[in-house]
Amino acid sequence: MAFTIAIDGPAASGKGTIARQLAARFGYAHLDTGLLYRAVGKQMLDGRDPLDAAQALTPEDVAGEGLRTNAVGQAASRVAALPEVRKALLDFQRAFARRDGGAVLDGRDIGTVICPEAEAKIFVIASPETRAERRHKELVEAGHDLSYDEVLADVHERDERDMGRADAPLKPAADAVTIDTTALGIDEAVARAIAVVEAARG
Numbered sequence: 437m438a439f440t441i442a443i444d445g446p447a448a449s450g451k452g453t454i455a456r457q458l459a460a461r462f463g464y465a466h467l468d469t470g471l472l473y474r475a476v477g478k479q480m481l482d483g484r485d486p487l488d489a490a491q492a493l494t495p496e497d498v499a500g501e502g503l504r505t506n507a508v509g510q511a512a513s514r515v516a517a518l519p520e521v522r523k524a525l526l527d528f529q530r531a532f533a534r535r536d537g538g539a540v541l542d543g544r545d546i547g548t549v550i551c552p553e554a555e556a557k558i559f560v561i562a563s564p565e566t567r568a569e570r571r572h573k574e575l576v577e578a579g580h581d582l583s584y585d586e587v588l589a590d591v592h593e594r595d596e597r598d599m600g601r602a603d604a605p606l607k608p609a610a611d612a613v614t615i616d617t618t619a620l621g622i623d624e625a626v627a628r629a630i631a632v633v634e635a636a637r638g
Contacts, residue, residue: 438536440540441540450620454625455468457629473513474508475500477512486521493525506587545606562616562617
């Protein structure tokens with residue numbers, strides 16, 4: 437039986453962590469849709485046309501190395517603003533969402549565009565400063581040499597691009613439940629998300 441959980445939110449809000457834990461809790465498949473755009477963005481940085489990359493994307497591309505760098509994140513945000521790229525990746529995401537056994541998708545437009553009929557919709561937010569702290573810690577631990585101020589500027593830039601794009605801007609679905617993780621620990625944020633899903637499952 438298909439049951440879709442749509443989780444949206446800006447970069448480093450905690451949506452990926454929540455999505456993975458919900459998938460594990462309910463035994464659903466999980467798709468980080470941002471990795472689709474990161475895979476296309478990485479290929480664009482390597483000189484490939486982004487539409488060609490999107491149309492030919494394989495699961496191996498999405499599982500590839502080097503998708504979590506800051507440069508690839510910026511490239512992903514740029515290609516995600518291209519309507520033809522978004523359209524090329526739409527069917528892939530929708531088919532995943534309606535697979536038997538349930539699915540959790542996290543991204544920027546899951547509840548509004550990809551899966552407007554999702555049974556459970558969650559919009560995860562946190563202050564830009566909190567998100568920059570989280571992302572800076574991740575990047576430093578991964579060996580990247582970036583200052584907090586650089587990461588905060590990057591967060592603001594990506595927010596502006598994601599929320600301001602004409603096609604599928606980042607915004608909560610009208611029926612999404614918002615979870616603000618600024619002052620929440622992981623366990624508390626996940627517990628709130630579980631409650632939303634359990635209510636939707638009846």
